[in-house]
Amino acid sequence: MNKPANRLSRRRFLRSSALALGAVNLAPSGVLAIGGSPGANGRFVVGHIGVGGMGMTHVFNMLRFQQEGKVRIAAVCDADDNRLEAAVNNAGAGVIPYRDYRYVLERKDIDAVLIATPDHWHAVQTVHACESGKHVYVEKPASVTVREGQAMVAAARANHKAVQVGAQARTAKGGWQTCRAIRNGIVGKVSRVSCWHYANPVDDKPVPDSPPPEGLDWDLWLGPLPWRPHNQRYQPANFRWLLESGGGQIRDRGAHQFSTILWCMDADHQTSFTVSATGRAPAKGLWDCPIDMDVVYEFNNPDWTLEWGQPGDKVGQTEFGNAFWGERGRLILEWEGGYRPANPEAINFKLPPGGQEVYRTDEYEDFNMNHKADWFKSIREGHLRPAVDIEIGHRTATLCNLGNLAYVLGRKLVWDGQKQEVVGDPEANRFLNRPQRYPYVL
Amino acid sequence: MNANTNEAASLAEFITRIQSPDDAISGPAWQGAQIYGPAAIQPLADMMGSGDFEVARKAKRALYIITRHAGRPGAADEARAAESALISALRRNQATVRREALWMLSEIGGDRAVRPMAALLTDEEAREDARAALMRLPGKRATAALRAAFRAAPEPFKYALADALRKRGAQVEGYPTRKLTPSKQTTVTPVVQRLPAS
Numbered sequence: 001m002n003k004p005a006n007r008l009s010r011r012r013f014l015r016s017s018a019l020a021l022g023a024v025n026l027a028p029s030g031v032l033a034i035g036g037s038p039g040a041n042g043r044f045v046v047g048h049i050g051v052g053g054m055g056m057t058h059v060f061n062m063l064r065f066q067q068e069g070k071v072r073i074a075a076v077c078d079a080d081d082n083r084l085e086a087a088v089n090n091a092g093a094g095v096i097p098y099r100d101y102r103y104v105l106e107r108k109d110i111d112a113v114l115i116a117t118p119d120h121w122h123a124v125q126t127v128h129a130c131e132s133g134k135h136v137y138v139e140k141p142a143s144v145t146v147r148e149g150q151a152m153v154a155a156a157r158a159n160h161k162a163v164q165v166g167a168q169a170r171t172a173k174g175g176w177q178t179c180r181a182i183r184n185g186i187v188g189k190v191s192r193v194s195c196w197h198y199a200n201p202v203d204d205k206p207v208p209d210s211p212p213p214e215g216l217d218w219d220l221w222l223g224p225l226p227w228r229p230h231n232q233r234y235q236p237a238n239f240r241w242l243l244e245s246g247g248g249q250i251r252d253r254g255a256h257q258f259s260t261i262l263w264c265m266d267a268d269h270q271t272s273f274t275v276s277a278t279g280r281a282p283a284k285g286l287w288d289c290p291i292d293m294d295v296v297y298e299f300n301n302p303d304w305t306l307e308w309g310q311p312g313d314k315v316g317q318t319e320f321g322n323a324f325w326g327e328r329g330r331l332i333l334e335w336e337g338g339y340r341p342a343n344p345e346a347i348n349f350k351l352p353p354g355g356q357e358v359y360r361t362d363e364y365e366d367f368n369m370n371h372k373a374d375w376f377k378s379i380r381e382g383h384l385r386p387a388v389d390i391e392i393g394h395r396t397a398t399l400c401n402l403g404n405l406a407y408v409l410g411r412k413l414v415w416d417g418q419k420q421e422v423v424g425d426p427e428a429n430r431f432l433n434r435p436q437r438y439p440y441v442l
Numbered sequence: 443m444n445a446n447t448n449e450a451a452s453l454a455e456f457i458t459r460i461q462s463p464d465d466a467i468s469g470p471a472w473q474g475a476q477i478y479g480p481a482a483i484q485p486l487a488d489m490m491g492s493g494d495f496e497v498a499r500k501a502k503r504a505l506y507i508i509t510r511h512a513g514r515p516g517a518a519d520e521a522r523a524a525e526s527a528l529i530s531a532l533r534r535n536q537a538t539v540r541r542e543a544l545w546m547l548s549e550i551g552g553d554r555a556v557r558p559m560a561a562l563l564t565d566e567e568a569r570e571d572a573r574a575a576l577m578r579l580p581g582k583r584a585t586a587a588l589r590a591a592f593r594a595a596p597e598p599f600k601y602a603l604a605d606a607l608r609k610r611g612a613q614v615e616g617y618p619t620r621k622l623t624p625s626k627q628t629t630v631t632p633v634v635q636r637l638p639a640s
Contacts, residue, residue, distance in 0.1 A: 084630045093634045102624035128622055208495045220626055226545065226571055281503075283469025284496055288503070409510055410476075427513035430549050435574035435609075438602035439620045 044376060047075035047104040047113045047134075049125055051087035052236055054139055054166075055116030059091055061368050062114070070376070075104045079117075080236070081215035099217060101125055105132035112379070115139060116166075118239040119246055121223050123148030126163060126390070127442050130155035135384075136163040137375050140255040141400055142393035144247065146420060147433040149394030151442045156390045164375035164386040165393030167259035171360050171374045172367035174342035175260050178333045180358040181342075181349040182264040187326030192305045193261050196312030197320040199292055200241055200248045203285025207232050224436035233286040241287035243404055244434075248289030249320075250308055251400040253335070257322050259388060259396040260333065261306060264324065267299065268392055271417025274298045275399075277406035279310075295403040308403060361387065405431050453478055457485050460504060461497050468500055475504035476511035479520060483508060483527035487543070491536045502542055513550035521550050529558045537567035544568060548575035553583045560587035569599060577606050585610045 048059055055078070065071035073091050077098040078084040088097040098104055104113060105128055112135040115125050123143045129136045136156075142165045143149035156163040169175030182190060209229035212218040218230045225244060240246030262268050275297050279290025295308040315323050321334035334340050341347065351357065361374035371387070378386040388396075398415075405428060406413050414423040422428040436442060456478050459471035475482060482504070489501035511517075512524035528551070531543035540562060547555045556579060562572035573591075576584045589612065592603040604617035 081628055081630050084628060088630060088633060091633075093632070096632055097628055097630040099628035099630075100624040100626040102622055105622065106624065124621075132622065206496055206499075217626060226541065226574065281469075281473050283465040283473075284500070286499070409514070411514060425515055427510070427515075427550055430578050433578065435577040435606075437570060437574065438605060439623070441605055441619075441621050 042380065043070060043072055044111045044379075045072050045074050045109050047077065047107070047110045048073070048087065048091075049077045049101045049104060049113050049115045049129075050117035050121070050139075051076050051078045051083050052080075052116065055083075055114075056087060056090065057368060058114045058116055058137070058372075059087055061366075061372055063091065064369065065372070074110050075107065077101045077104050079217040079220035082213075083236075099220065102128070105129055105134060110134060112136065117223075118221075118235070119144050119251065120225050120239075120244065121440075123152050124224050124436060124440055124442055126152045127155040130159040130161045130163065133159065133161075135161045135375070135379055136390075137166065137372060138163060138390075138393075139166045140259070140388075140393065141165075141247070141251045141397040142255075142390060143397045143401070144245070144251075145401060145432055145434050146398055148442070149390075149397050150420065152390050153394050156384075160384060162375060162378045162384040162386055163390035163393075164371070164378070165259075165388040165390060165396075166371065167256050167388045167393065167396065168367045168371040169256055169260040170263050170387040171371045173362075173365075174333070174340060174346075175263070176358060176360045177342040177346040177349070178260070178331065179264040180351065181346040182324055182331060183266055183358060184349070184351055184355040186328075186345065186349055187324055187331050188328040189302075190265060190304060190324045190326045192307065192325040193265065193322055194307040194313055194315075194325065195254070195257050195261075195309060195320070195322040196314040196316070197249050197253055197257075197308070197310050199310050200282075200289040201287070202282045202291060203233055203238075203241070203287040205233075206285040222437070223440040226437055231286055238287065241289050243288050243408065246289070247400060247404050248293070249310060250293065250295065250403050251397070253320050254308055254400045254403070255396055257308075257320070257335070258306070258399045259392065261322060261324075262392075262396060262399075264333075265304065267304075268395060270299045270301075271395055271398075272300070272415060273399075273417070274412060274414050275402050275406045276412040277403050279407045290407060293403075293407065295406065297399060297403070306399075449481070453482055453485065456482065457489070460486075460489065460500050461492075461494075472500040472504040473507070475507045479508060480512060480523035480527045483524060484530065487531045487534060487539055490539045490542070491534070498538075505542065505546060509546040509550055525551055525555055529555055532558050532562060537565075540565065540568045541571040544571045544575040548578040551579055553581060555579070556581075556583045556587050560584075560591060563587070563591040563595070563603075570602065573602055573606050577609065585612055588612075 046062055062071050062073050066073055073095050075096050075098060076087040076091050084097050088095055113129050115138040122138050126136050126138045209231045212230040240252055277295040279293040281290055293310040297306040316332045316334040318334040318336040324331045332343055361377055363373040364370040375386045378384055402413055402415055413428055416423050456471055459467050462468045486501045486505045490498050492498045509524055512520040528543045528547050532540055534540055544559055547559055559572055559576055562568045576588055588603055588606050592600055595603055601617050601620050604614040605619055607614050
């Protein structure tokens with residue numbers, strides 16, 4: 001199995017990889033050699049696709065980069081005119097608003113896009129963006145099916161684009177401190193990692209279908225999903241509680257936690273595992289994600305177990321988090337909203353003699369800014385492999401998606417990471433792909 | 443009572459419980475639907491046409507549970523029975539029922555399901571779901587059905603069918619993808635255009 005380099009030697013690894021690519025010329029910071037981006041003074045021209053909650057965070061981040069002369073915001077886009085109006089007011093003069101993201105992708109002046117649409121759009125828009133010559137920052141989870149994730153990786157590689165998935169803990173200080181501590185034996189060999197998280201909400205006020213609100217393009221909001229009438233309980237943020245779109249907390253926060261856990265465990269290469277899941281379905285309402293859930297992943301060689309619990313075993317103080325259980329105790333990584341510092345043990349941890357440092361981009365204290373800086377850096381330096389490269393994002397999303405699939409099918413799945421299929425279960429393998437509604441197709 | 447009568451009574455009770463306004467009764471009923479197997483598919487499809495949207499939704503969820511349970515490894519007979527019942531559901535009057543039956547067949551359907559699913563490629567309300575659902579079925583028969591539909595389809599739908607065929611490895615002349623063709627305009631204007639005239 002390929003084990004991606006993710007140590008201090010990463011720079012040396014990435015430089016040698018970039019040289020091996022042939023078509024990529026390393027260039028001084030601030031000037032990009034890869035065709036299409038960026039322009040004068042190494043400034044990136046960006047467009048935003050999806051400007052709701054997290055999307056507006058990205059806009060504000062880019063405004064700060066713009067003030068620093070590193071970026072120019074050229075476009076904002078949303079299927080909801082109300083959100084679009086708010087975004088264009090915040091983004092300021094010179095920014096063109098669009099409803100249809102394909103207008104953004106047509107623009108030759110735009111180098112990169114930031115995608116913060118609902119999950120069911122991530123893959124299609126990322127693939128289209130890469131095919132249109134844009135680098136991509138896409139929100140987590142990367143994808144809602146395995147085949148989508150594969151398509152995203154293929155599109156990034158074929159079009160030589162840097163695709164960063166928005167699981168910021170891999171560039172945040174707290175995640176980094178935890179990672180270097182775990183990798184260098186703070187609790188010894190880790191045999192189990194447990195996650196706790198509060199429950200998914202219940203739609204206890206279901207309503208019949210109704211016309212979409214003024215300004216919302218329902219066809220565009222649905223995009224790749226099969227057609228159905230609008231219902232107030234779908235959106236804006238409630239897509240999170242439907243398995244077909246948001247996939248619940250395991251695909252939302254789980255994408256963050258699993259990404260960080262795989263990093264800490266140096267397990268990005270451990271793509272094969274078994275997964276079993278149980279959950280308590282809501283009795284009524286539009287939202288179908290399980291209220292409570294327990295998912296267990298078993299990895300071999302090295303052997304360890306990953307547990308997702310809603311509510312799980314809350315061994316920390318915050319709303320969600322995880323614990324690494326090792327030979328010599330446990331280390332907790334707590335999460336609170338977007339960010340929380342690592343625990344003091346990890347902060348104060350000193351590398352042992354012969355210990356291995358862990359690389360991370362460290363340009364901004366703000367973890368959102370820093371993650372985007374890491375993405376820009378991967379483009380400027382030419383290696384196109386940011387910290388949460390799409391391959392890593394795809395592997396993380398696969399964990400989340402197969403957890404949900406094990407719950408839906410009510411049986412244990414054996415996942416062959418090399419062949420990218422479920423062993424001995426043809427029905428489960430049909431779920432690896434969900435054909436999209438035309439023309440919103442991969 | 444004999445076994446068949448017991449079974450019928452049990453199924454009737456299940457159908458009654460799903461329709462209960464008490465979530466404590468209807469919830470466990472639909473969530474445990476797999477024990478009733480394919481025999482419950484037709485009455486549940488009837489219920490999907492119910493005027494009560496929550497009852498219809500619970501019936502749909504029960505159908506998916508039955509379908510997915512029938513599709514488990516080692517249950518070929520049950521899968522076949524479910525497939526037959528779902529094929530019947532493709533002929534229902536309600537478009538919602540036809541569309542959901544297509545997606546359920548996309549999960550467990552085999553060659554037998556291809557022709558009845560493909561028949562809905564001419565159904566304006568369900569044809570896009572039929573197209574996508576057929577894309578999930580392995581084998582040459584589904585590809586052939588899509589090809590046949592492509593030859594006869596109205597012009598706008600040919601683009602979608604061409605996409606499906608290409609994704610299944612077939613060659614198609616003309617009808618290039620429209621996936622990157624923008625079509626929707628906003629009424630929101632850039633900030634600069636709203637500055638008052640001096």
